[in-house]
Amino acid sequence: MNQGDFLDVAKPLSKRFAERAAEVDRTARFPEENFAELKKAGFLGFTLAKEFGGQARSLPELIELLECIGEGDASTALSLGWHLGISMELRITRPWPDQILAEVCQEIVREHKLINRLGTEPSTGSPTRGGKPKTIAQKSGDYWLITGHKSYCSMSYALDLMLVTAVMEETGEVGEFLVRKESPGIRVKETWDVLGMRGTVSHDLLFEKTPAIFLRKMDYKKRQAASRGWLLHIPATYLGVAKAARHYAVKFAASYTPSSLREPIKNLPHIERMIGEMELKYFTARRVLFSVAEQWEQGSEEERIQLAPELAAAKSLVTNTASQIVDLAMRIVGGHSLYRNTPLERYYRDVRGGLHNPPMDDMAIRMMANRAFSTIQ
Ligand SMILES: Cc1cc2nc3c(=O)[nH]c(=O)nc-3n(C[C@H](O)[C@H](O)[C@H](O)COP(=O)(O)OP(=O)(O)OC[C@H]3O[C@@H](n4cnc5c(N)ncnc54)[C@H](O)[C@@H]3O)c2cc1C
Known part of the structure; x- marks a missing residue:
């Protein structure tokens, strides 16, 4: 894949993912065929460092890709987003000792391994x-043995590389550990019977004296790290869902002519108004997302830290707006939107997931309040 042409490859994939999405949602299974195609097309190395065979793509490119994939299937996009976000983090912050960092990156590129971070637990909630x-x-x-219970583990049984946070018994400090899929003592507890994002198979994972490699110490008290721009993969996914809903509703309005009318409903003032509102919301959300991503991409390390409120605000604004767009799309389509043979009811369920991915709205709003206070004096 050359620079810039990744969307030519991603668009047909997204169309195929859309054809499978209803069945993946109904059966709540991991979309393995989608990932086989993503692997074959080389997308697992999209954001990894070039020295390990990756493509070192930028943040705007990452969100463009995930909006495109999210338009086809939100569960595939969020799962891919966790993997690509961590890959970008590894490239930019190089958080682990060189040897293990190189090993993991090479396994991702050469062996097509999937990676994710398991931070949430039933008793601690969001990390x-x-x-x-x-x-x-x-x-x-030389090893560590991990015992514990993680919840909301996106990709659960499909994961090859798990980044697990745990308290080191001797010192009480929190560390990040690498657990490989083939290690003994891992059990999937099938808890992911949920409203939406069902194909992420975010079941619980139970570890019982599971061998793990120590990666680094973590400051668990530190709130949402300031400069983690790659987390914009989350709003990008849900913007993709909104785009798909918008497309469906506009197409429907342009073609549906009930017997009470002589022309399609698109010409009715209230329908035109809702389509306009939907477009305004999509336009605003997309512009904000890409503008913050671009600013982060161009920024120095210090400037990236200063962008923390904007990153949180972009996530909050885009996920909430995506939810409103899907709602408007359903109002435009009317009662048809409730049927399972339209994708709208699935978009409506999937788009809710974004509200419970980090950073949460209250944190984003608090950061914006602090930003406002910092402007006085
Ligand atoms: C589709 C999906 C995929 C996910 N994938 C992953 C994954 O791969 N890995 C992973 O680690 N996690 C994952 N998560 C989990 C996610 O990051 C959150 O940890 C999870 O949704 C719980 O968030 P919560 O805010 O409801 O947490 P909880 O802590 O359970 O909060 C419950 C309620 O209490 C409030 N609350 C709790 N504590 C505080 C506090 N200290 N201050 C203020 N309010 C508080 C919250 O605002 C919320 O209203 C996923 C979630 C979803 C929806």
Whole structure:
């Protein structure tokens, strides 16, 4: 894939993912065929460093890709987004010792392995709130043994590389550990019977004395790290869902002519108004998302840290607006939108997922309030 042409490859993939999306949602299974196609097209190395065989793509390119994939299937896009976000983090921050960093990156590119971070636990909730994990790590020779319970593990049984946070028994400090799929003592607890994003198979994972490699110490009290621009993969996914809903509703309005009318409903003032409102929302959300992503991409390390409120605001604005766009699309289409043979009811369920991905709205609003206070004096 050359620079810039990735959308030519991603668009037909997204169309095929859309054809499978209803069945993936109904059966709540991991979309393996989609990932086989993404792997074949080389997308697992999209944001990894070039020295490890990756493509080192930018943040705007990442969100463009995920909006496109999200238009076809939101679960595939969010799952891919976790993987590509972590890959970008590895490239930019190089957070682990060189040897293990190189090993993991090469496994991703050469062996097409999927990676994700498992931070949430039933008793601590979202790790972004600063709760200490209950998962324990015990030293055992060169290895550590992990025992604990993680929830909301996107890709669960499909994951090859798991980044697990755990408290080191001896010191009480929190560390990040690498667990490989083939390690003993891992059990999937099938809890992911949920409203939407069902294909992410975000089941619970239970670890019982599972061998793991120590990666680094973590400051668990530190709230949402300031400069994690790659987390914009989350709003990009839900913007893709909104785009798909908008497309469906506009097409419907342009072609549906009930017997009470002589022309399609698109010409009715209230329908035209809703289409205009939907377009305004889509336009605003997309512009904000790309403008913040571009600013982050161009910024120095310090400027990226200063952008924290904007990153949170963009996530909050885009995910909430995406939800409103799907709602408007359903109002335009009317009662037909409730049927399972239209994709709208699935978009309506999937788009809710964005509200419960980090950073949460209250954190974004608090950061914006602090930003406002910092402007006085
Ligand atoms: C589709 C999907 C995929 C996901 N994938 C992953 C994944 O791969 N890996 C992963 O680690 N996580 C994942 N998550 C989990 C996600 O990041 C959150 O941890 C999870 O949704 C719980 O968030 P919560 O805000 O409801 O947390 P909870 O802590 O359970 O919060 C419940 C309620 O209490 C409030 N609350 C709790 N504590 C505080 C506090 N200290 N201050 C203020 N308010 C508080 C919250 O605002 C919320 O209203 C996923 C979630 C979804 C929806």
